[in-house]
Amino acid sequence: xxxxxxxxxxxxxxxxxxxxxxxxxLPYGVFSTPDEPGRKRIGVRYGDRVxxxxxxxxxxxxxxxxxxxxxxxxxxxxxxxPTWRAVRASVATWLGYPxxxxxxxxxxxxxxxxxFEVADYADFYSxxxxxxxVGRIFRPDGAPLTPNWKHLPIGYHGRAGTVVVSGTPVxxxxxxxxAGDAPVFGPTQRLDIEAExxxxxxxxxxxxxRVPLSAFREHVFGLCLLNDWSARDIQSxxxxxxxxxxxxxxxxxxxxxxxxxxALDAARIPPPPRDPRPLPYLDDTAEAEPGGFDLxxxxxxxxxxxxxxxxxxxxxTAAQQLAHLTSGGxxxxxxDLFASGTVSGPEPHQRGCLLxxxxxxxxxxxxxxxKRTYLEDGDEVTLTAWAPGPEGTRLGLGEVTGRIVPA
Amino acid sequence: xxxxxxxxxxxxxxxxxxxxxxxxxLPYGVFSTPDEPGRKRIGVRYGDRVxxxxxxxxxxxxxxxxxxxxxxxxxxxxxxxPTWRAVRASVATWLGYPxxxxxxxxxxxxxxxxxFEVADYADFYSxxxxxxxVGRIFRPDGAPLTPNWKHLPIGYHGRAGTVVVSGTPVxxxxxxxxAGDAPVFGPTQRLDIEAExxxxxxxxxxxxxRVPLSAFREHVFGLCLLNDWSARDIQSxxxxxxxxxxxxxxxxxxxxxxxxxxALDAARIPPPPRDPRPLPYLDDTAEAEPGGFDLxxxxxxxxxxxxxxxxxxxxxTAAQQLAHLTSGGxxxxxxDLFASGTVSGPEPHQRGCLLxxxxxxxxxxxxxxxKRTYLEDGDEVTLTAWAPGPEGTRLGLGEVTGRIVPA
Numbered sequence: 032x033x034x035x036x037x038x039x040x041x042x043x044x045x046x047x048x049x050x051x052x053x054x055x056x057l058p059y060g061v062f063s064t065p066d067e068p069g070r071k072r073i074g075v076r077y078g079d080r081v082x083x084x085x086x087x088x089x090x091x092x093x094x095x096x097x098x099x100x101x102x103x104x105x106x107x108x109x110x111x112x113p114t115w116r117a118v119r120a121s122v123a124t125w126l127g128y129p130x131x132x133x134x135x136x137x138x139x140x141x142x143x144x145x146x147f148e149v150a151d152y153a154d155f156y157s158x159x160x161x162x163x164x165v166g167r168i169f170r171p172d173g174a175p176l177t178p179n180w181k182h183l184p185i186g187y188h189g190r191a192g193t194v195v196v197s198g199t200p201v202x203x204x205x206x207x208x209x210a211g212d213a214p215v216f217g218p219t220q221r222l223d224i225e226a227e228x229x230x231x232x233x234x235x236x237x238x239x240x241r242v243p244l245s246a247f248r249e250h251v252f253g254l255c256l257l258n259d260w261s262a263r264d265i266q267s268x269x270x271x272x273x274x275x276x277x278x279x280x281x282x283x284x285x286x287x288x289x290x291x292x293x294a295l296d297a298a299r300i301p302p303p304p305r306d307p308r309p310l311p312y313l314d315d316t317a318e319a320e321p322g323g324f325d326l327x328x329x330x331x332x333x334x335x336x337x338x339x340x341x342x343x344x345x346x347x348t349a350a351q352q353l354a355h356l357t358s359g360g361x362x363x364x365x366x367d368l369f370a371s372g373t374v375s376g377p378e379p380h381q382r383g384c385l386l387x388x389x390x391x392x393x394x395x396x397x398x399x400x401x402k403r404t405y406l407e408d409g410d411e412v413t414l415t416a417w418a419p420g421p422e423g424t425r426l427g428l429g430e431v432t433g434r435i436v437p438a
Numbered sequence: 439x440x441x442x443x444x445x446x447x448x449x450x451x452x453x454x455x456x457x458x459x460x461x462x463x464l465p466y467g468v469f470s471t472p473d474e475p476g477r478k479r480i481g482v483r484y485g486d487r488v489x490x491x492x493x494x495x496x497x498x499x500x501x502x503x504x505x506x507x508x509x510x511x512x513x514x515x516x517x518x519x520p521t522w523r524a525v526r527a528s529v530a531t532w533l534g535y536p537x538x539x540x541x542x543x544x545x546x547x548x549x550x551x552x553x554f555e556v557a558d559y560a561d562f563y564s565x566x567x568x569x570x571x572v573g574r575i576f577r578p579d580g581a582p583l584t585p586n587w588k589h590l591p592i593g594y595h596g597r598a599g600t601v602v603v604s605g606t607p608v609x610x611x612x613x614x615x616x617a618g619d620a621p622v623f624g625p626t627q628r629l630d631i632e633a634e635x636x637x638x639x640x641x642x643x644x645x646x647x648r649v650p651l652s653a654f655r656e657h658v659f660g661l662c663l664l665n666d667w668s669a670r671d672i673q674s675x676x677x678x679x680x681x682x683x684x685x686x687x688x689x690x691x692x693x694x695x696x697x698x699x700x701a702l703d704a705a706r707i708p709p710p711p712r713d714p715r716p717l718p719y720l721d722d723t724a725e726a727e728p729g730g731f732d733l734x735x736x737x738x739x740x741x742x743x744x745x746x747x748x749x750x751x752x753x754x755t756a757a758q759q760l761a762h763l764t765s766g767g768x769x770x771x772x773x774d775l776f777a778s779g780t781v782s783g784p785e786p787h788q789r790g791c792l793l794x795x796x797x798x799x800x801x802x803x804x805x806x807x808x809k810r811t812y813l814e815d816g817d818e819v820t821l822t823a824w825a826p827g828p829e830g831t832r833l834g835l836g837e838v839t840g841r842i843v844p845a
Contacts (some may be wrong), residue, residue, distance in 0.1 A: 187595070188683070274594050
């Protein structure tokens with residue numbers, strides 16, 4: 032972005048300490064300030080600051096002021112892609128006006144909130160490397176992938192009411208786990224993470240209406256980082272035959288920033304080849320836009336990097352997940368969140384959960400503070416990620432962090 | 439109820455054609471009238487009529503008018519049990535005043551809507567008879583119940599956004615099903631019902647807070663009838679290892695009336711004995727209030743009764759389901775809906791789904807219009823139920839009906 036606005040005034044500085052939140056990025060969040068803690072407002076991250084976009088829009092007489100005058104992103108997300116593009120273009124323009132300087136708040140001085148009201152939360156299982164590793168760990172004598180795995184993106188519904196914003200403490204869950212022949216009830220002994228990417232639905236769809244691969248961009252507003260905290264001992268005892276329930280319902284953390292898909296054009300890449308070829312409603316070989324996203328994730332435990340999962344390795348894309356989710360006629364609501372499943376690459380240091388990284392506790396991780404199999408009370412897990420932006424830039428995808436507190 | 443009010447005036451007649459919706463019942467719903475189709479209002483069913491309770495409350499100067507001035511039950515449900523009891527007592531009193539006659543609308547002249555905004559929807563699997571039959575059908579060589587079944591109420595999350603009110607047409611879902619060795623995509627060939635009872639959460643709970651068995655009545659506002667439509671061929675192909683997803687996400691129908699738990703004191707009964715004794719957080723042997731509900735359900739296909747499942751036979755109670763759901767610290771929100779799972783009794787005519795009734799299609803049902811294994815386009819399924827009320831009365835639990843329309 033030029034250093035002067037169209038009138039020759041100097042632009043506000045981005046104060047972009049790591050270069051990840053420049054004018055090419057502009058993710059959305061919801062924040063409050065200490066003087067008005069109850070007043071949640073939509074913000075756009077610009078470097079190390081947050082632009083109060085409703086106040087700016089009002090001051091500048093923008094026609095978008097109404098849609099930004101809410102304590103969540105949902106009304107903006109519901110408005111549809113033409114509005115998303117228009118608002119994003121407007122915000123980029125406003126950043127050129129020195130007059131908006133008063134509406135920029137230092138990140139260190141605001142509180143970030145859950146940026147959208149979650150409608151339904153669905154979680155997929157779309158990394159072949161992850162699913163294969165899990166199969167090898169839990170079913171060493173059988174085929175690592177179930178027969179359906181390469182025919183459809185396997186998914187399930189999670190608990191929308193326990194999706195929390197980055198920074199929320201994660202209380203170690205109690206639950207039933209098998210001890211010998213009988214179950215006992217108590218704090219999980221195998222608390223794990225799952226490094227994932229979440230996609231946020233903006234424009235809804237009607238009951239009975241399918242969302243084809245080609246309509247992905249019309250419905251999905253943006254993406255966030257997501258940690259699908261998992262209690263492996265609770266999960267393994269409860270999950271037959273109806274799938275995960277309490278092993279994952281206690282907390283799901285999302286980043287405070289939702290990156291619009293419109294910021295990620297330079298990150299679109301072809302997904303890996305699929306064999307067998309998917310059924311027509313999932314076959315993306317003829318799609319105009321590549322289905323993958325080149326997102327580089329880092330997983331850190333207590334500040335120490337333990338994995339670098341590449342989102343580019345995902346077998347099923349978000350567009351395929353959405354086409355599948357709606358293929359039976361299920362409707363979409365604004366605020367629906369669907370996540371990728373654990374992101375794992377082919378290499379050992381690319382695995383997105385401790386189950387895989389420690390091979391279910393067999394191979395502890397050596398951390399500066401001691402060995403780790405599963406998480407201990409006080410541990411803090413942080414996921415970060417970046418994506419290629421236009422002209423060699425990098426875009427940050429926020430972070431999602433959480434510290435474990437005792438049961 | 440006496441036929442005169444305290445001032446000696448005649449009470450409005452209940453016009454209660456089948457005696458199921460007298461002053462002991464008073465379920466809540468949301469309705470609109472043809473002259474103002476966009477104005478959804480809270481109604482209380484009284485016989486064959488609906489009392490517009492907000493308008494009545496306003497006219498009578500009631501302190502409850504504000505909480506009834508909404509297009510959903512959620513604000514009333516959020517208010518907590520003392521308010522629920524006070525409002526219910528007030529409504530019963532209002533029915534004694536001839537002055538409310540203008541606020542009573544004939545049921546035949548109103549449209550009924552989804553009575554509450556669904557937050558999260560969880561579905562359990564709590565009939566031993568159902569789970570045993572399903573196990574025998576799908577795993578004839580193994581134990582019918584999984585090892586965890588008698589230790590915890592197995593459950594999973596469903597799709598809240600596709601919960602629809604009784605009367606909403608059900609579009610036959612498309613999906614993947616296995617045909618020989620490979621999957622094909624198309625309309626389900628095995629469309630089924632599941633006769634269930636849904637419990638509706640009013641008062642929320644905090645993240646990390648458990649809701650013990652004894653707090654059930656403080657959180658649960660009431661119950662409804664629920665049909666968890668299921669596509670068996672889609673479900674059986676997709677469900678390993680993460681459970682049901684598209685096989686059940688296309689529609690879940692609920693009755694238009696929510697019966698307050700306060701109406702059902704005479705229907706509380708002890709649940710069946712459990713062996714082994716559940717872990718302490720699920721052990722209800724010392725609870726003051728019996729955990730079961732004596733609800734008599736009827737399942738009709740095209741007007742012909744095909745089953746009469748007794749809710750009294752359920753192994754796990756709603757209080758146990760809620761204690762389990764929150765045992766890991768998951769919070770509750772107003773509008774959370776959790777359902778019992780298919781209600782089946784020990785006898786063949788007490789089975790609550792076609793999978794069991796036809797033994798997966800092996801034994802077709804003889805209906806007046808022809809044999810049925812699974813549902814055909816045009817079929818209409820109606821669940822009704824009643825519960826014992828005070829002094830020998832019967833309370834109707836609304837009905838939940840849906841007609842299948844082609845994919």
